Amino acid sequence: MADIVSQPWFWPAVIVSVGLPLLLIGLTEMHNAMARRGSRAAPIVLMVRNYLVPVAGVLVLISQPGAWEGEGTWPKVVTTIFGLLVILVVINAINHLVFHRAEKGSWRDRFPTIFSDLIRFVFILVGIALLFWWVWGADVAGIFAALGVTSIVVGLALQNAVGSVVSGLFLIFEAPFQLGDWIETGDVRGQIIEVNWRAIHLDVGNGTVVMPTSELAGGSFTNLSRSPEPYAAQRAFSFATDDPPARVRALLVDVARDIPLVSADRDPSVATLDGAQFQVSIPLQSPGDKDVVLDAFSTRLWYAARRADLHLNGDVTDEWNTPGRLQDALHQIAPILSLRPEDAEALAVSARLERFCQGEVILRPGMIPTATRYILAGRVMLGIPTDAGLVQVTELGRDDAVGLTALTRTQTISRAIALTELEVLTIPVHLLDDVVRAHPVLAREIVRENDNRVRLARSALAAVGEHLAPGRNVFG
The missing domain is CATH 3.30.70.100 (Alpha-Beta Plaits)
Structure with missing residues (x-):
């Protein structure tokens, strides 16, 4: 037994046969744990487990005295493969530690990807050259000299193109913008959707403008998203x-x-x-x-x-709002107000026709209406604002009233929004007071309609898990 233990191959064989499986198991568990967390270092651990450790085990065995006669070529081949794997693992680990784990907004986070790729490429070339010099005894001085001369020649030939690329890269490194920002330069205004070493892609609404980074670096632009005040x-x-x-x-x-x-x-x-x-x-x-x-x-x-009887662009004409159309509107709503047509015509002194465009707010919560509007044409949505958004209660149409709380001089809890172009007949509250005094039935109809809308509001709010606060029973 002592003779076997004293053999030069014994302990390397034990290390490979026992240590290698344990190390592979440990690396497997580490990779699985990192993959579950979504760590970007998981592929590096996978590379070590699948390639570096097995090749290291083979290298340990074939490097023992007597394993190969003479110098042997295979040990050098395995050593070269092992060296290449070490270079790749080390460079990827450094890249992960320096750049992938960089804090948001730090210089490492803003460092252009093309620069880090070029640095990795240079380190790989230098590492391979040193590896061949160490393992195979290759003369790498000539290689470095040839690379130096070639780089000078290529640089002189492409100095204009490379200069524009480098200026663009420095612009990216400075990071005066980021993805999602809006910039304006000349006649172009758009949102940045992609940035690379050559160009910036701007979404301008009706297409994508690809702008060279060197063009931005050589001119001026405005970052509309970096202002302390809203644009x-x-x-x-x-x-x-x-x-x-x-x-x-x-x-x-x-x-x-x-x-x-x-x-x-x-x-x-x-x-x-x-x-x-x-x-x-x-x-x-x-x-x-x-x-x-x-x-x-x-x-x-x-x-x-x-x-508002104001004259946009100096236009003082209104061919829609005519006395004849006003009389037709009063005749239309006369039955709703319990009025005879001739009595309704008397309201023309103070009543008026109004139009709203789609999306306009006619009534908002907390507002005390000074008039009631009767819909002549179009549709209105009544809703109640909640923390989750606007809850639609009902939809109003022809002959329905908006602003029922005008008579009671109380605040409404609803928001009324025009769903289409809207034509209404607006009756001031003092005029409604006279009508109600002459026809008390109108007041009862208004109260009945308000109660109906309150019931609809309670049902709509209950459907989304909300409720109408006690006492808030005055609806528009």
């Missing part, structure tokens, strides 16, 4: 010179506030320009919403200006 969409509008500026400014702000996609962190603002012009500034949730918001604002402003 604001701006547009100028003109009104008639007789329109009071204070009323115009208030109208512009009110219309802007009700548009979806507007930032809640800052209120819209208006600046008065020369020649009865006003520039509105609308803060947005995202710079990409600019075109959508301005389109919705311009559309709604046309309707709101007509309702």
Whole structure:
């Protein structure tokens, strides 16, 4: 037994036959645990288990004295394979520790991938050259000299192309933007969806613009997403010179506030320009919403200006709002108000026709209506805002009323939004008071309709796990 233990091959054989399986089992468990956590180091452990450790075991066995006659070629081959695997494992481990585990926003996180790839490539070449020099006795000095001369020649031939690429890489390394940011340069405004060493891809809404990074590096651009204040969409509008500026400014702000996609962190603002012009500034949730918001604002402003008797673009004509159409509307709602047609015509002194565009808010929670609007054409959605969003209660149509709480002078709990272009007949509350005094049945009908809407509200809220607070029984 002592003779066997003293043999030079005994302990290497024990290490390989016993230590190798244990090491493989340990590496397998480590890889499985890292894979379950989603660690990016798991492939490195897998490479060590599947390749490096088995080759190391073979190298231990064939490197023993007497295993090969003379110098032997196979030990050198196995040593070369082992050296290559060591180089790959070490370089991947360093790359993981330095770059993959970098903190968000640190210089390692911003380091361009192309730079790290080039550094790895250089280290692999140097490692292979040193490995062949050490194992095979190769003369690597000539190889390095040839590589140096070749790199100089290629660099001179491609200096313009390489210069633009390098300038773009330095721009990426500086990281003045990141994926998802909105930038504006010249006539191009878009969202960054991809960044690589050669170009930046911008989603401009109707396609993708591929812009070389060197073009951005050599010029100027604006990062719309890096402003401390929300990005604001701006547009100028003109009104008639007789329109009071204070009323115009208030109208512009009110219309802007009700548009979806507007930032809640800052209120819209208006600046008065020369020649009865006003520039509105609308803060947005995202710079990409600019075109959508301005389109919705311009559309709604046309309707709101007509309702406020202001003259957008100096237009003083309104061929829709005519006395004849008003009389037809009064005849339409006369039965609802329990009025005879001739009595309804007397309301024309104070009643008025109004139009709303799709999406406009007619009634909002907490508002005390000063008039009741009867729908002549179009549809309205009544809903209640909750923490989970707007819960739809019912849909109103022709001859239905919006603003039932006007008579009671109480706040409503509902939000009314036009689902289509809407035509309404607006009757001020003082006019409704006179009608109710003359026809008490109208008051009972209004109360009955309000109670019906409250029941619908309770059912709609219960369907989504919400409930109507006690005492909140006044609906629009």
